[in-house]
Amino acid sequence: LAKTTQPISMDSYEGQEVNITCSHNNIATNDYITWYQQFPSQGPRFIIQGYKTKVTNEVASLFIPADRKSSTLSLPRVSLSDTAVYYCLVGVTGGYQKVTFGTGTKLQVIP
């Protein structure tokens, strides 16, 4: 499973766009990139998943460059309720492989 590196923490003001980048230099051909959100004392919640280029849903966008060695989660116009830990996962999670969440990025949204 590819190792990922994310910033430990980020601060942002309400209403701003937040971009969280994840590095995954050892990503394999079959690997997908998945982002989860976790609030305190709750289980992680799926946000978005992609393989290449750009994916957008009602919550976020995921930008993946051509070499796929990194990815950027973009949260438009964040609010206080977006304060959470965001995890980047890389791997073929359909297989029987160990899943590593890492320490994630703690996003603090400031009023």
Next chain:
Amino acid sequence: DSGVTQTPKHLITATGQRVTLRCSPRSGDLSVYWYQQSLDQGLQFLIQYYNGEERAKGNILERFSAQQFPDLHSELNLSSLELGDSALYFCASRKNSDTDTQYFGPGTRLTVL
């Protein structure tokens, strides 16, 4: 609501004791994962089951064991408990295709005194 249920929600016990945590996956999901999350720590993968069989093992202690039953619910058994075992224990389930995501339960908070 993810569709994954975990019981109990809270559990307080003493060192040396044994406890069992239960997880019911989403309807139709064959795969169950167990994770441990200590205070202010990331999620540590413990073990995965698929349709009753163990498929992957992470940093699971020998004092811990798990199983998945024919009805697909899973139990995580923790024995000879130590203070350091106090944590949130999450269960997640998925159908098990390449792009399927994991759906997490609300967790069981274990406190060992």
